[in-house]
Amino acid sequence: MTVHLKNSPALVRQISAAETYPIRSRVLRPGKPLQECIFEGDESTSTLHFGAYIDDKLVGVASYMENSNPMFDATSQYQLRGMAVLPEFQKKKLGELLLLEGEKNLREKRSSILLWFNARETATDFYKRYDYSTKGEAFMIPNVCMHVVMFKEL
Ligand SMILES: CC(C)(COP(=O)(O)OP(=O)(O)OC[C@H]1O[C@@H](n2cnc3c(N)ncnc32)[C@H](O)[C@@H]1OP(=O)(O)O)[C@@H](O)C(=O)NCCC(=O)NCCS
Incomplete structure (x- = not known):
């Protein structure tokens, strides 16, 4: 499915895992x-890449993978991974588009789903705009940066 952004030439659609790698690599x-940009679960049939x-x-790009975090009790959980917009295209609502399209597709899959992720500390205020909450203490992902777990019940 292809979704257009109102008053913008942008559109979002489902893509393959391999198509996400160049942008994951450049941004994250x-x-x-490049091997570090290939995540476990990328090729699972339940994974959605946008x-x-x-x-x-x-x-x-953004990817949504069925993966449970023991921090949460919910039986149905997905993890958002590899959310990345090229620097020259940031702050144009593309992150929002990738997030809302992922949420919409997950809601269509299941009636109740908990979406969680390890958010870069620099991006937590972005996710808070869409009603995501933090859980637990911030932690370092070695060779990357400080992160904190964020989540929302969809
Ligand atoms: C974080 C990221 C995905 C956001 O994507 P984006 O396309 O730049 O964001 P959007 O334009 O959709 O932002 C929507 C709103 O959130 C704000 N926002 C975007 N990034 C933000 C941030 N890091 N902190 C606070 N607010 C932010 C925007 O200003 C915009 O506000 P507005 O509605 O008042 O104009 C993107 O900046 C990015 O790829 N950053 C580098 C990699 C990264 O941190 N990824 C997330 C890993 S968890």
């Missing part, structure tokens, strides 16, 4: 081997 793991396009150029 710059200078690191890409945001402007003028046919892929400029943002």
Whole structure:
């Protein structure tokens, strides 16, 4: 399914795992081997990958993977991973588009689902705008940066 952003040339659609790697690499793991951009669960049939396009150029990605975190009791859990928008396309509502489209697809899959993720501390205020809460203490993902768990019941 392709979704257009109102008053914008941007659109979002489902993509393959491999299509996410160049943007994950540039935004989230710059200078690191591409191997570090391949996540466990990328190829699972339950995983959803979305890409945001402007003028046919892929400029943002986000992936939603069925994965339970023992911090939560919910039986049905998904993890958001690899949320990334190219620097020159940030603050154009593409992150919002990738997040809301993921939420919508997960709600369509199941009636009740808990979406959680390890948020970069620098991005927590972005997620708070969409009613995500933090849980627990911040922690370091080695060679990356400080993170904190965030979640929302969809
Ligand atoms: C975080 C990220 C995905 C947000 O995507 P984006 O396309 O830039 O964000 P949007 O334009 O959709 O932002 C929506 C709103 O949140 C705000 N916002 C965006 N990033 C923010 C941040 N890091 N902190 C606080 N507010 C932020 C925007 O200003 C915008 O506000 P507005 O509605 O008042 O204009 C993107 O900036 C990014 O890829 N950052 C680097 C990698 C990263 O941190 N990824 C998240 C890993 S958990």
